[in-house]
Amino acid sequence: MSDTISCPDPILNPLPGAGLVPEDFEVIAVLECANGVTRKDADGVIAGNEVRRYEGDLTEFLDAMAAPSDPGPAAVCPAVGYGFRAIWATDAAGRFVPMSFPLTACGGPKEDEPLAALARLEVVDRTFSGAGRVELHEATAAGCATRAGVAPLNVLRWTPTETQPPVDVAGALVCVYQVEAPASTPTVVGDGGLFAATFSLDADEAAAVLEAAAARATGAHCSETASRFVVVHPDVTAAAGGAPLTVTVELDGCQRIVGSDFQTRPAPPSLIPLLSP
Secondary structure, X not given: OEOOOOOOOOOXXXXXXXXXXXXXXXXXXXXXXXXXXXXXXXXXEEEEEEEEEEEOOOHHHHHHHOOOOOOOOOOOOOOXXXXXXXXXXXXXXXXXXXXXXXXXXXXXXXXXXXXXXXXXXXEEXXXXXXXXXXXXXXXXXXXXXXXXXXXXXXXXXXXXXXXXXOOOEEEEEEEEEEXXXXXXXXXXXXXXXXXXXXXXXXXHHHHHHHHHHXXXXXXXXXXXXXXXXXXXXXXXXXXXXXXXXXXXXXXXOOOEEEOOOOOEEEOOOOHHHHHOX
């Protein structure tokens, strides 16, 4: 029992202390935490959690939650993980008790009957808590993704793809990203980047970026975390015969380039000011 609730995401196990509602706890409402809810605002779309408060005749729902679990463990269970909804009962004093669903023989939640009963109750309040930006109108209009991230293959120890040689380009669109994670948080190139700005390169500038991205990958170790990076989208000429993959460049930190082979190599010193807005 507590005076507050939280919306953990994801929920791979029942909430700590979850179980049946104590007999001396008079439930007046049920609260559910819904993850992955989106809301539009003037700038685009944000995602987060929504706490929904249900009221009405709670008998059917409480009875369904109090149903016995299936005997177990089962002899054979699927090799899958289960997700658990965060649900609390609350009383007139504003105290909260975490609730748990009855379980299957394999340890998963038996949700069908409780959720059907919950759906028949009235939602009297919705409280949204934004967690992150998923769409920016400004980025979409510019032709950039709202968020970007690249995991270099030599960091993940995967087999590299073939390096794509430089091709003729008419220019390039450059999308600038700011990393939201704190500097102390270990990240790979561009992990958690949110769109910040955009600009264009001319043909010579775009060619210089592609040439640097086609250099031999070094895979040299570097533990510095970049706070800003760019994703370069080349505009290839008709004679090139196909569009190359994008190129990602860290503007600070290790100042690496991730080429079309998803391998890293150091960025030439002249490239950083060229790609810094």
